[in-house]
Amino acid sequence: MINITAFAFTAYPVTDLPRARAFYENVLGLKPASVWGDDKQGWIEYELGAGCLAISNFSADKWKPSADGASLALEVADFPAAVAALRAAGVRFLVEAVDSSVCNMAIIADPDGNSLILHRRNAAA
Secondary structure (H helix, E strand, C coil): CCCCCCCCCEEEECCCHHHHHHHHHHHCCCCEEEEEECCCCEEEEEEECCEEEEEECCCCCCCCCCCCCCCEEEECCCHHHHHHHHHHCCCCEEEEEEECCCEEEEEEECCCCCEEEEEEECCCC
């Protein structure tokens, strides 16, 4: 049996690396931890707590962006403020903000259409 100990990283394919970096760094406020390659063919990693989010345009002919794949849920400190900031930045919402008994969440799209979940656990949950 394989002994998996953690998630190493989550990665999203992108088509335009400078445009994607502008979104992840300027809109979402992530700071690059590692950068390999260049704008034509690169891999960028953003450390998020114990995890890592990567974006890349390597293998663009075989690894394509899609809203139909898995989604990374990003936990935010202030859900209403995060939603307002994303709206002000013109980010496309795939699923509008939902307030459930356990959390608040909304699904947004990055510039390539990959889906990201904006999430905040309710204090009582």
